[in-house]
């Protein structure tokens with residue numbers, strides 16, 4: 001049997017597996033400055049002591065101070081661990097786990113971007129198994145008897161959705177990024193505080209925004225049975241990005257737009273949990289890793305070519321999304337509605353300053369790239385399985401930034 005046929009046969013397997021994984025259903029607290037409520041959240045939940053985990057950058061910006069003030073005001077004991085790096089290693093996570101166990105905390109406050117949030121998932125799981133080495137926990141799945149320590153997630157960026165996703169991406173013992181699904185992840189609260197994202201550089205805002213949009217969009221197109229409520233959240237993620245990201249280009253301190261982007265990212269995280277992602281991510285992960293391109297920028301390169309390529313098979317879903325986002329009417333021809341959504345996507349990329357095409361991509365790398373894309377895509381639920389020839393054609397389109405006939 002060819003590898004293509006095998007991939008085609010197991011295409012729906014990740015969808016079945018992810019359905020069986022319990023997902024956190026946190027209480028969402030949002031608003032500018034809402035991290036001041038963390039102390040009360042702890043007190044109301046009955047937590048007596050907390051470990052605040054963050055990274056050096058967020059710590060140096062002082063974003064943790066309002067949280068610590070609120071913990072003190074509510075009589076919650078705390079310790080701070082601010083050593084998380086952008087590429088979290090086993091050693092750093094082990095230190096974080098030791099801090100949690102050593103202080104006997106009953107909850108983790110995760111303040112930061114995707115790296116901090118993902119590290120906290122492993123720390124919260126590891127704290128329940130203090131005798132197990134962290135390196136031995138990092139497998140495809142971590143199974144926690146009962147649940148992890150409770151996590152209050154306070155994302156400092158609006159993009160990854162890591163505040164709610166069950167997977168944690170950290171470096172394994174060989175220094176290679178690996179994704180581990182935490183079974184029993186216990187995120188009890190998500191605090192969406194736009195004050196944390198308001199000072200972000202434009203590049204961070206647009207890269208994160210593209211990432212969030214791609215999670216919602218790929219969720220809408222995924223070949224997986226899901227509830228209407230979850231589908232609605234994925235569509236809302238896309239609509240919120242279309243409406244609010246351009247506002248942040250002209251007015252970066254628009255609080256409403258910032259708050260809406262944080263909500264979009266959260267809905268995008270829900271989409272990953274419930275619908276997984278697809279080929280946009282398989283291409284972006286591969287091109288990003290191979291040519292050292294940030295995730296959001298790689299997503300922006302791949303979005304239009306990959307989604308356009310899947311248009312015929314996803315026509316209904318794209319047309320519905322176009323209507324939901326206000327780019328088409330219910331009565332419009334489906335192909336025309338789908339085209340309007342794609343045109344809006346191109347326009348959004350232009351507004352955000354993304355250029356088409358990528359000179360770094362070299363045809364001589366195609367063999368390696370194709371095998372990486374194939375390996376990554378088997379973890380997702382794309383609407384169809386692409387052949388090697390189709391993947392190469394798409395690589396051509398991403399490289400040139402134009403359609404290849």
Ligand SMILES: [Fe+2]
Nearest residue numbers: 211214215281
């Ligand atoms: Fe992503």
